[in-house]
Amino acid sequence: MKVLKVKIFQMTNYYQRAHRFRNFQQCFLYRRKSSLSLWEQDINTEIKMNIEKQWSSVVKRSAVNNGKKPYYVLPMFPYPSGNLHMGHVRVYSISDTIARFEELNGRYSVHPIGWDAFGLPAENAAIERNIPPSQWTKSNINSMKNQLEKLGFNFDWKREISTCDPSYYKWTQFIFLKLFEKGLAYQSKAQVNWDPVDMTVLADEQVDDLGCSWRSGAKVEKKYLTQWFIKTTKFAKALYDGLDSEELENWKDIINLQKHWIGECDGVIVSFKLEVNGEMKTFDVWTAEPYKFIYGDFITMNSSHPIIQELKSHKNVTLVCLNPISNRELPVCIVDDVNYPEGRNVYIGCSQVDKEDKKIANLLNVPISSKQLKIDIESENSRAVDMALNKNVGGHFVSSKLKDWLISRQRYWGTPIPIIHCKTCGAVPVPYEDLPVELPEIESSTGIQTLEKLEHWKKCTCPKCQSSAIRETDTMDTFVDSSWYYYRFLDPTNEQMPFSKEQVINHMPVDIYVGGKEHAVLHLYYARFMSYFLHSLGWTPTKEPFQKLVVQGMVMGQSFKLKCSGKYIPPDQVEKVGKYYKEKSTGNAVVTQWEKMSKSKYNGENPERLLATYGCDTTRLLILADVPPATPRRWSDATLPGVLNWQHRLWMTMREFLNHRNNLPVETTLTPEEFHKHEYKIWDSRNYLIATTTYHFKHTQKLSVGISRLQSLTSVLRNKVPPEVITKSKEYEKALAVLIIMLAPVTPHFCSELWAGLQSAPHRLTESSNLIDWEKCVLEQTWPKVDESYELSFLCKVDGADRCELKLKSSDLLSLTHEKAVQMMLNQESVKKRLTTEIHKTKFELYPHCRAILHIYPKKKKVKQEKVSDSVV
Structure with a gap:
């Protein structure tokens, strides 16, 4: 009985001491995972592996919504080659870090992953191995999924999609039929790029400057084939103008790349009709002078035009086309030496208004009127455009060089085009209820390169007249599959529609899109077009699909x-x-x-x-580390020592902190003033490095710069800090906690162990608060903010140059308005003396808890033109 009383007393005394040192919770078995407590050992690979095993279930936890505002972090989904490469590691490390950062900032991160699974590489690899492409692709997906999980990426696997799954490409076909209904998907004969190695057509965008295929590297050949197109040109002007939207963040030079590809939309297209060999053909006419569609009196056409190629001979042939705007028949002259607009092989002339056109007509012996017309060209241009739009024959502004999107591919492994060809009814869309049109199963890939060879699959019945018909045997370019996947991620199990507006309305546009610069023209252009089209149907809340871009270098x-x-x-x-x-x-x-x-x-x-x-x-x-995402990364093991050394220093910091806290009391050797001086340095460093790290993680996405700031904070905590400060300083404890929280999005396993060590420390000085919750793991903490009294930078730039920097308390910076910011800076002498002209405009950028920047742009001075004498000196 006496022994029992002693034990009870000892336990009670222990509880009292634990409570006194604010460590009462450690005396119980609690739900959170505990540290491995290997601090006395030097960090090594074995310990790191044990740490990752210990914390893997915590690190890969499912994100919980709980009514939080969503943040859509979208990395470009990979092609399943079977093996990750360092480009994959980079892009998904970036997106995972950003997603975890936003979680710490109180957002519900949507971070999906899937597979861009159709295409030539998989089909060619399957042919080499004589296995079905589906089998090869499925095996690769399983392999790469395992590798991604090894890297600890916190993807939402419940949203996983694969473009080769019928449950996905059913909806790609559904969207194609919507394009077809709107007249935006059409079949036409055209001169195309033929890849002689991969035996398929390529879009212009898939041929490099040397005329070689982007995939096989083979020199492309020119052929005339009937192909499927999507009329992206109808949205060209909207897509071009949309690049100037203030909603787009951090697009930088990508805007110029997109604008260059689309081209300045300074002309319009109208579809004309021409009878060739007894059949009525449609062809496009582009002009920068739309009035010619009203008053034009002849057409010239290059001999390379597909319509001319259908003629047995174009010598001594008289062609006449119908102008749908004027309802007049116009002669068509086949001639090569006319100065055609860039990218075009048709020209419309108006000899009664344009003197140069009259010269051309005379040279070609075109019968024209000798009467000259005087018209208001600007007014007639507008009238011609309106007439074309009202008659639904064109009228949309576009550059001369931009072509419609050629999507036909003559290969098996792709989304089947849902069209049935009937001799009586023509091209008939597959009924929606019959989707998906599934690829036929094949046992091997030997000899199977096109659906054209699969007679049993081709033969079908026309949905309109019930007569025998043939399925379309071309498949879609894989860019079609990836042009809308970001919507499906938000509603991946919808069986009624590709997605519902209700599911995407709070998530779109994508907050941040991460991917390689090599996709900044083709994929981005197609994805933007598809988003604009779906918005025109009323399916989506916004036209632009991606708000901010993080374009990574190779x-x-x-x-x-x-x-x-x-x-x-x-x-x-x-x-x-x-x-x-x-x-x-x-x-x-x-x-x-x-x-x-x-x-x-x-x-x-x-x-x-x-x-x-x-x-x-x-x-x-x-x-x-070391290199911002947009910069190409030169991979070398030479950078390893710096990273390994930093992890070692962090490990040592936690070891020393725990040793000092576990061995109280410490002899007092510092005066109060000296102690305060150390604390102030830590306080100042903590706030400054929180502000700069937050700025680069949240606003510039220069993660490497943010990481370097965390290295600086580590140095502050290790640079000649007396044991007494480590033991008794609340500021030291807080700074160490902040450091671990801010590094957690980058190294979640390692920081989970550091945090568990910090949780286990006795004599805690910092109470649980909005800043730190000691009962939660590090990934459930709140991203730290600077103290309200800490002064942050308020910078003024005049015409791009730094002219004045003020310091404002964080709380005052938050309340700073654009108007107040301008007034404050105009009172500064360093700003006033730089304003020699009136202000043209101002722009105010407020980065809460980080900094503020005011841009002032003065009006440009007019340069006086000196009068030049007519006389020659």
């Missing part, structure tokens, strides 16, 4: 090739002699350069090696 590897032959050789066959590289076995000179990673160039890096050697957190930290 991960480059160092390659080595023999100077004499240009042959690439592996790095282990190269040695450096002085400043030069030589082949070990021969001594031949070797040239080195940084190039896109490739197996054939022996300059790739296998993510599996990094995961096995360093763990996923170190791999993620390594790919994000």
Whole structure:
């Protein structure tokens, strides 16, 4: 009985002491995971692997909505090649970090993943192995999914989609039929780019400047084929003008790339009709002078035009077309040496208004009126456009060089085009209730390159007249599948529609879109077109699909090739002699350069090696540190020591903190003034580094800069800080907590262990609050904010140059308005003396808890023109 009383007393005394040191919760078994408590050991790969195993279930937890405002973080979904490369590691490390950052900022992050699974690479690989493409693709998806999970990315796998799944491409076909209904999907004969290796048509966008295929690298050939197109040109002007929207953030040079591709929309297209070989053909006429559609009196057409190619001979042939605007018949002259608009092979002339056109008509012996017309060209241009729009024959502004989107592909592994060809009814859409038109099952890929060869699949019945008919055997370009996937992610199980407006209305536009710059023209253009089209149907809340872009640079590897032959050789066959590289076995000179990673160039890096050697957190930290996302990343193990050393210093910091806290009391050696001086330095550093880290994580997405700020905070906590400050300073404890929270989006496993160590520390000085909740794991904390009394930067730029910087308390900065900001800066002498003219405009940027910037743009001074004498000196 006495022994029992002693034990009760000891336990009661322990509880009292625990309560006194604010560590009462540690005396119980609580739900949160505890630290591995390996602090006395030096951090190494084995410990890192154990940490990742310990915290994997916490790190990959499902995001909970709980009424939070959603934040849509969308990385471009991968093609399932079977193996991740460092480009994948980079893009998904960026998106995962941003998603976790937004979670800490009180948002519900939507971070989906799926598979861009159709296309030539999978089909060609399956043919090589004599297996069905579906089998090859499914195997690759399983392999890559496993690799992504190893990297600790917190994807919402409940939203997973695959474009080759009938439950997905059913809705791609559904959208195609909507395009067809609106006259935006059509079939036409055209001169196309033919890839002789992959045996399929390519869009103009898929041919490089040297005339080679973007996939196979083969020199493309020109052929005349009947193909399916989507009339993207109808939305060209809207897409061009939309690039100036203030809603687009951080698009930078991508805006110029898109504008260059679309071209200045300074003309309009009208569809004319022409009878050839007994059939009525439609062809487009573009002009920058729409009045010619009213008053034009002849057409010239280049001999390369597909309509002319259908003629057995175009010599001594008289062609007449119908102008749908004037309802007049116009002669068509076949001539090559007319100055056609860029990208066009048809020209409309108006000899009664345009003197140059009259010269052309006379040279071609075109019968024209000798009477000259005087018209208000601007007014007649507007009237012609209105007439074209009202008659539904064109009238939409577009550049001369932009063509409609060619989507036909003559291969098996793609979304079947849901059209049935009937001799009586023509091209008939497959009824919606019969979707999807599924790809036929095949046992092997040998000899199967097109649906054209599958007779049993082709033959069908016309939905209109019930007679025998043939299915369309072309499949869609994979860019069609990826042009709308970001909507399906938001409603992936909808069986009635591609998606419902109710599901997307609070999520669109995508808050931040992360992907490679190589997709900044083609994919982005097609995705923007599709979003504009779906918005025109009333399906979506906004036209633009993506608010902010994070365009990542390529991960480059160092390659080595023999100077004499240009042959690439592996790095282990190269040695450096002085400043030069030589082949070990021969001594031949070797040239080195940084190039896109490739197996054939022996300059790739296998993510599996990094995961096995360093763990996923170190791999993620390594790919994000040093270089901002938009900059190409030169991959080298030379950057590893810095990252490994930082993790070691963080580990040592926690070890020393726990040792000091566990060994109270500490002898007092500092005066109150000295103690306060140390605390103030930590307080000032904490606030400054919170402000700058937040700015780069949230606003610039320069994650590498934010990470460098966290390294700086680590140095502050380790730079000659006396044990007494570590033990007794509330500021030190708070700064250490803040450091771990801010690093958590980058290295979630490692920081979960550091946080658990911090939770286990006795004698805690910081109470649970809005800043820190000691009962929650690090990934459930709130992203830290600067103290209200801390002074932040308010910068004024005049005509782009820094002219004045003021310091405002964080609380005052939050209440700063545009008008107040202008008044405040105009009172500063350094600003006033730079304003030698009136102000043209001002722009105010407020970054809460970070900084504020006022841009002032003065009116440009008019340059006086000196009078030039007519006389010659």
